[in-house]
Amino acid sequence: MINKKEFVSIDIPDFEDDFQFGWKKENEKIELDLLLEAIYQKYHYDFKDYSRAHIKRRVLYRMRISNMENLSQMQHQILYDRSFFETLLMDLSINVTEMFRDPSFYLAIRKKIIPQLKKYSFIKLWHAGCASGEEVYSMAILLKEEGLYSRTQIYATDFNTIALQKARSAIYPIDMIKDYTSNYQKAGGINSFAEYYTAKYDSVILDSTLKERIVFADHNLVTDGVFGEMNLILCRNVLIYFTRKLQNRVIKLFMESLTPSGFLCLGTKETLQFSEYAQFFSSIVEKEKIFQRKPDDNA
Amino acid sequence: MGTITGALLSKPRVFRCIAIGVSAGGMHALSTIIPALPKDFPIPIVVIQHISPLSDNYTTRYLDSISRIHVKEVDEKERLRRGTVYTAPPNYHVLVEEDETFSLSVEERINFARPSVDVFFESAAEVYGDSLIGVILTGANSDGSKGLKKIKEEGGVIVVQDPQNAEVEGMPKAAIETVTPHFVLKLDELAPFFVKMAKHGRKKTELIPENI
Numbered sequence A: 001m002i003n004k005k006e007f008v009s010i011d012i013p014d015f016e017d018d019f020q021f022g023w024k025k026e027n028e029k030i031e032l033d034l035l036l037e038a039i040y041q042k043y044h045y046d047f048k049d050y051s052r053a054h055i056k057r058r059v060l061y062r063m064r065i066s067n068m069e070n071l072s073q074m075q076h077q078i079l080y081d082r083s084f085f086e087t088l089l090m091d092l093s094i095n096v097t098e099m100f101r102d103p104s105f106y107l108a109i110r111k112k113i114i115p116q117l118k119k120y121s122f123i124k125l126w127h128a129g130c131a132s133g134e135e136v137y138s139m140a141i142l143l144k145e146e147g148l149y150s151r152t153q154i155y156a157t158d159f160n161t162i163a164l165q166k167a168r169s170a171i172y173p174i175d176m177i178k179d180y181t182s183n184y185q186k187a188g189g190i191n192s193f194a195e196y197y198t199a200k201y202d203s204v205i206l207d208s209t210l211k212e213r214i215v216f217a218d219h220n221l222v223t224d225g226v227f228g229e230m231n232l233i234l235c236r237n238v239l240i241y242f243t244r245k246l247q248n249r250v251i252k253l254f255m256e257s258l259t260p261s262g263f264l265c266l267g268t269k270e271t272l273q274f275s276e277y278a279q280f281f282s283s284i285v286e287k288e289k290i291f292q293r294k295p296d297d298n299a
Numbered sequence B: 001m002g003t004i005t006g007a008l009l010s011k012p013r014v015f016r017c018i019a020i021g022v023s024a025g026g027m028h029a030l031s032t033i034i035p036a037l038p039k040d041f042p043i044p045i046v047v048i049q050h051i052s053p054l055s056d057n058y059t060t061r062y063l064d065s066i067s068r069i070h071v072k073e074v075d076e077k078e079r080l081r082r083g084t085v086y087t088a089p090p091n092y093h094v095l096v097e098e099d100e101t102f103s104l105s106v107e108e109r110i111n112f113a114r115p116s117v118d119v120f121f122e123s124a125a126e127v128y129g130d131s132l133i134g135v136i137l138t139g140a141n142s143d144g145s146k147g148l149k150k151i152k153e154e155g156g157v158i159v160v161q162d163p164q165n166a167e168v169e170g171m172p173k174a175a176i177e178t179v180t181p182h183f184v185l186k187l188d189e190l191a192p193f194f195v196k197m198a199k200h201g202r203k204k205t206e207l208i209p210e211n212i
C-alpha cells in the first residue's frame, strides 16, 4: 500500500479549464489561417499548404521578437507594411543550405547518373528551391570535373529573391570552407577544393567560370508552371515543408518538366513513395532518393 | 535533488506522447530505458538525440535489435503510433502536427544542434498540451530546457534524470535550473515510471510513488 506521507504533492495544473485551453487553441488556429490568407491575397505567396507546425513556429518566433501580442496584430502589420512582410517571408522560407550537403548523394550522382548523362550531347538541369546557390555550384563543380559542364544548361530557381541575389553573387562566409572542403572530398572531388574559390577578408568568392552555364530565376513551385525538357531535376529539402496535397502538385510539375527517362533527386528524408505519381518513376539509388521517370510507354 | 520525489495527479490523464531529449551519454541511457519497455507500450515515444549530421543512425538499429518495442527513425509525415519509439534523423529538426504526424525541417541549428530538443518539445507542447510527458536525460549542453519549460506551461508533466545519476550532468542540471521538474528520477526508474504513467489514465486518482 502506498503511504501518502511518502510523497510530496506538487503542483501539476489540472487543466480543469480544458474548455479555455481548447478555446485559445481554436482562436490561434483561426488567426493563423487568416494571416496566411492575408499574405496570399496581398502578396500572392501561398503558404496555406505548408506544414502548419513549421509555419506556426516561424510566425510565433517573429511575433515574439517583434513584441506583438497576437497574430491579428501581425496580420494588420503584414497588410500595411511591405517590409514587414519581406521579413516574415525570410522567416518562412528556410534558406539554409550547404555545399556538397550529404556527400554520399553527390558520390552517387557521380557513379550512377553521370555515365547516363554522358550519352547526351546537351544536358538540361533544374535546381528547384536552390536557396543561396551552394548546391548549384556544388553540382557545377562536379559536372566540370566530369567534363560535362560545357554542354550543360543549369536553371536554378527559388521564390526568395534575396536568396537568389546571394546565389548570383557566389560569395560565402569563409568559416564554412573547412566543412565544405571535407564534404567535397567525401563527395568524390578530384581536385583541391581551394582551386574553386578565392578568399578575401572573411568571405570567399567562387571561381566565376562556375557561373557560366547557370541561369538564376524567380520561380514559385506553388503557383508557377512547368520548366520544359529537363534531364535532371534536383529539389532537395523543399518538399518536407509541404503538405501531401502540395507535394503531389509539385511532383506532377516535375514529372511534366522531365524528359522521358529524366532523373529526379529529392532530399535524404523525402520520398515519392506516397505520391499519386509514384508509379511513373523508378527508384535508381534508394538511399540517396534518386528517381528516374519511366519512359512514357511504360507508365 | 531529492526534494521533489513524486506528485499527486488528482485527475486521470491519458498521455498521448512521451518526448525524450538526450545528448552525450545517450547510448547507455537509452539502452537502459528502451529495452525495459513492453512491446505494446501504449504511448508513442519520440527521442531527440544529438548525433553527428553524417551519422548513419546506428543507434536506432541497435536499440531496435535489443528491444521488444519497435524503434525506428522518424519519416516525414509519418503518424505517431503506439508500440513505437521514434528517433530524430541526423541533420533534421523534428516537429509534430495537429494531426499527430511528423514534420521535418533543416532550419538553422538551435543550441548548436540539429535535431534540437527545444524544437520538438515546443512543437509537441503546442499539440499535446497536458497529455505530454517531457523528459531530459544525460547531456552536455542546455538544449531542451526552454522546451521543457514550455511543456510545463502547457500543462504537461516534466521529468529530469537525476544529474548525479547522469553520465553527463550538464543538460539535466540546466533543465532543473530553468524549470522545476515534477519528477527527478534515476535511469533505472524511468521505464517503470513510463509504464505507470501509461496506466494512469484508466484510474480516477493515483499516487505516483518515489521509487516505482
Ligand SMILES: C[S@@+](CC[C@H](N)C(=O)[O-])C[C@H]1O[C@@H](n2cnc3c(N)ncnc32)[C@H](O)[C@@H]1O
Pocket: A093, A094, A095, A096, A097, A098, A101, A128, A129, A130, A131, A132, A135, A157, A158, A159, A160, A163, A219, A220, A221, A222, A235, A236, A237, A238, A267, B106
Ligand atoms: C532548405 S532550402 C533547400 C536548399 C537546398 N536545395 C538544399 O537542400 O540544401 C529550401 C528552399 O526552398 C525555397 N522554397 C520554399 N518554398 C518554395 C516555393 N514555393 N517555390 C520555390 N522555392 C521555395 C526556400 O526559399 C528555400 O530557399
